[in-house]
Amino acid sequence: MQTMKNKLSRRNFLKAGFLSSSVMVMSGCSLFSITTPQETLRVLQDDLFPKAEALGINTSSYLHIVFHHSRISKAEKEYLKNGVKWLNEEAVKLHKTSYVKLLSTQRENVLQNFVKTDWGEVYLADVMNYLFEAMLGDPIYGGNTKEAGWKWLQFEGGQPRPKERYL
Amino acid sequence: MYDVCIIGSGAGGSPIAYELANAGFKVVVLEKGANYTEKDFNKDELAVSRRDMFTPPLSEQKHIINEYAPDGTFTRYDGEKSGWNFWNGSLVGGSSNLMSGYFHRLKPNDFKLKSVYGEIEGANVVDWAISYEELEPFYDKVEKIVGVSGKIVNHKHQEPRSSLSFPYPELQTNGVTKWFDKACEVLGYESIPTPRAVLSQDALKRRGCYYSNFCGSYGCASGAKGSARAALLQKCEAKIITDAFVYKLESDAKQIKKAYYYTKLGFAHAIKAKIFVVAAQAIETSRLLLNSKNKFFPQGLANSSGEVGKNLIFSAGGSGQGRFVFEKLTQKQQEELMTTGLFFNRSLQDWYEYEAEGKKYKGGTIDFLFEHQNIIPRVKREMYDAEGKLLWGEALAQKIHKTLTTSRVLTFEVFNDWLPTDNCSVSVDDTTEDKYGVLVGVINLNGHPHDLQVGEHLAKKAVKVLEMMGAVEISYNISSAPPPNLVAGGCRFGEDVKTSVLDKNCKAHDLENLYVTDASFMPTGGSVPYTWTIYANSFRVAEVIKKELSS
Numbered sequence: 001m002q003t004m005k006n007k008l009s010r011r012n013f014l015k016a017g018f019l020s021s022s023v024m025v026m027s028g029c030s031l032f033s034i035t036t037p038q039e040t041l042r043v044l045q046d047d048l049f050p051k052a053e054a055l056g057i058n059t060s061s062y063l064h065i066v067f068h069h070s071r072i073s074k075a076e077k078e079y080l081k082n083g084v085k086w087l088n089e090e091a092v093k094l095h096k097t098s099y100v101k102l103l104s105t106q107r108e109n110v111l112q113n114f115v116k117t118d119w120g121e122v123y124l125a126d127v128m129n130y131l132f133e134a135m136l137g138d139p140i141y142g143g144n145t146k147e148a149g150w151k152w153l154q155f156e157g158g159q160p161r162p163k164e165r166y167l
Numbered sequence: 168m169y170d171v172c173i174i175g176s177g178a179g180g181s182p183i184a185y186e187l188a189n190a191g192f193k194v195v196v197l198e199k200g201a202n203y204t205e206k207d208f209n210k211d212e213l214a215v216s217r218r219d220m221f222t223p224p225l226s227e228q229k230h231i232i233n234e235y236a237p238d239g240t241f242t243r244y245d246g247e248k249s250g251w252n253f254w255n256g257s258l259v260g261g262s263s264n265l266m267s268g269y270f271h272r273l274k275p276n277d278f279k280l281k282s283v284y285g286e287i288e289g290a291n292v293v294d295w296a297i298s299y300e301e302l303e304p305f306y307d308k309v310e311k312i313v314g315v316s317g318k319i320v321n322h323k324h325q326e327p328r329s330s331l332s333f334p335y336p337e338l339q340t341n342g343v344t345k346w347f348d349k350a351c352e353v354l355g356y357e358s359i360p361t362p363r364a365v366l367s368q369d370a371l372k373r374r375g376c377y378y379s380n381f382c383g384s385y386g387c388a389s390g391a392k393g394s395a396r397a398a399l400l401q402k403c404e405a406k407i408i409t410d411a412f413v414y415k416l417e418s419d420a421k422q423i424k425k426a427y428y429y430t431k432l433g434f435a436h437a438i439k440a441k442i443f444v445v446a447a448q449a450i451e452t453s454r455l456l457l458n459s460k461n462k463f464f465p466q467g468l469a470n471s472s473g474e475v476g477k478n479l480i481f482s483a484g485g486s487g488q489g490r491f492v493f494e495k496l497t498q499k500q501q502e503e504l505m506t507t508g509l510f511f512n513r514s515l516q517d518w519y520e521y522e523a524e525g526k527k528y529k530g531g532t533i534d535f536l537f538e539h540q541n542i543i544p545r546v547k548r549e550m551y552d553a554e555g556k557l558l559w560g561e562a563l564a565q566k567i568h569k570t571l572t573t574s575r576v577l578t579f580e581v582f583n584d585w586l587p588t589d590n591c592s593v594s595v596d597d598t599t600e601d602k603y604g605v606l607v608g609v610i611n612l613n614g615h616p617h618d619l620q621v622g623e624h625l626a627k628k629a630v631k632v633l634e635m636m637g638a639v640e641i642s643y644n645i646s647s648a649p650p651p652n653l654v655a656g657g658c659r660f661g662e663d664v665k666t667s668v669l670d671k672n673c674k675a676h677d678l679e680n681l682y683v684t685d686a687s688f689m690p691t692g693g694s695v696p697y698t699w700t701i702y703a704n705s706f707r708v709a710e711v712i713k714k715e716l717s718s
Binding site for chain 1: 208209211213214218219220377379380381388505507540542543546547556557560561563564567571572
């Protein structure tokens with residue numbers, strides 16, 4: 001019996017901490033503040049789609065699944081984290097403080113400027129992608145509470161439903 | 168020692184396993200993926216459609232893709248970096264578990280494309296080594312064993328049949344099909360109920376369709392779908408070894424001796440058998456033969472002709488859609504439109520052959536179906552306004568709600584021949600390896616301009632139907648982008664040992680005990696989704712192998 005040429009490596013699960021890890025927000029060449037993806041993404045998702053919260057759906061908790069998912073690449077997770085930095089730097093540039101500390105009108109102003117760049121638009125679309133996964137995926141993943149997202153759109157999930165999460 | 172070792176458990180390999188095991192022979196099937204049964208399948212959109220649970224992660228197994236431009240230059244894509252995914256389903260039964268089961272036979276002229284329609288410059292079109300009449304009994308066999316439901320209607324391109332009707336009645340259809348039939352009548356088109364490899368009633372020790380609303384891309388929880396697993400492998404005593412990736416076949420000058428495979432934990436094992444059948448889906452079949460080169464076959468196994476991997480084909484065509492909006496419908500029509508679960512199941516084959524500017528063309532098939540019910544892509548599509556600007560907040564919520572609750576999209580898919588060309592092929596990369604340490608396959612992609620011309624002709628006919636039905640926002644896209652789930656060629660069958668890999672029975676010219684029974688054998692693919700043909704041909708080859716083993 002021989003072993004294969006390249007040993008099968010165990011999938012490198014990011015054990016913890018991605019969501020609560022530090023993101024350094026720069027103002028020019030200076031460090032302005034430190035935030036976390038969790039803090040910024042929670043507020044950003046509420047700004048992008050407040051209907052979710054109105055339906056009683058907590059989309060930000062689903063991000064824990066995203067950041068720990070075996071089938072979402074490390075590059076994608078890094079991208080999500082980097083976008084937090086870019087968004088906050090836009091906030092600092094426009095209003096001299098980090099995104100979560102702004103008034104809602106100021107955050108809207110940041111988003112309107114952020115989306116004018118190609119990378120800003122792509123990033124916001126990516127965040128919304130996971131927001132809609134949370135809101136409209138099977139309730140077993142914890143986002144689509146009591147099928148609130150499905151009911152809002154008069155949608156019936158297919159049967160049979162999953163008995164466990166695919167992670 | 169086994170009588171038969173089959174590599175791959177999909178539509179190409181399973182009929183061999185079914186026929187030979189049920190005839191009392193000792194059969195082993197090596198499958199790279201895991202085993203699932205009806206009890207394991209569910210409709211988890213996140214797992215199945217967004218996290219691709221049934222295909223390997225591209226970080227572990229990928230392809231290199233060389234996309235050719237008309238001037239002969241190409242752009243190289245790394246499958247992992249680009250996300251270009253050619254895997255279709257690594258599980259027992261293969262991608263047949265995940266198919267929609269739109270089942271059309273090829274037609275007699277599909278077997279003699281060169282003779283009937285002539286040469287096309289830049290395309291390597293040849294006639295098949297067998298005729299429709301030779302394959303017809305096996306199409307019939309598939310109807311009865313795998314289970315095909317439908318209703319025969321006479322139309323000008325209806326192929327000859329030995330059975331008058333399908334063994335199972337049509338599946339229930341949505342009321343909107345009546346709008347379609349009426350529109351076709353006005354236009355003078357012949358509406359055809361689409362045959363489906365889905366049981367409309369309990370039969371064959373399987374349960375009938377329960378109209379889950381989630382068929383294509385998902386495993387079937389009732390067993391109604393005629394997957395190779397539900398219809399064949401669960402009906403025979405063939406031994407199935409899962410998580411077994413076959414990386415090499417060992418041979419001498421005349422015979423295959425062993426198949427080597429890696430387990431999930433990375434250990435290598437070998438299987439001995441009298442006969443080996445490769446059916447790993449076209450790209451991986453060619454890759455395995457090329458990776459198995461040895462001193463007797465320095466260009467790759469069964470490749471003295473140099474033809475292994477050549478003339479890879481897909482299904483040409485594209486897709487289109489139109490939207491039905493409440494504003495233009497009566498209350499009753501709105502209710503019909505929004506009734507989910509029932510199938511649409513309508514096809515057009517009026518232009519399977521047509522004339523334009525005095526020239527006869529081989530045309531194709533148009534299948535009509537409701538947009539897939541997966542909700543996340545339908546919602547994501549609403550994220551942009553008419554100018555392509557990203558929306559958010561209340562404006563986005565209102566747009567999503569209105570679109571999804573007061574309209575529905577009917578789509579169509581065009582299937583026409585993907586002409587074989589020199590630049591469409593499979594090879595093996597010199598350095599890039601997969602997680603097993605095995606060189607990955609290179610997919611060279613090239614679409615012939617003729618394919619686009621035919622596809623456009625068909626799409627315009629489909630648009631007329633949608634217009635007549637009152638749809639809005641009608642659009643279509645015909646392109647050379649290959650559908651990864653319809654891939655064939657690479658090991659053509661034929662009489663000439665210099666221009667084909669396999670003989671007419673799909674046995675390698677070069678080796679006494681090697682058969683290839685996935686779609687690799689097909690020199691042309693017809694103008695239909697060709698899963699039915701793969702099944703039928705595999706049943707045909709099973710007869711040959713049975714006779715050989717019996718003698």
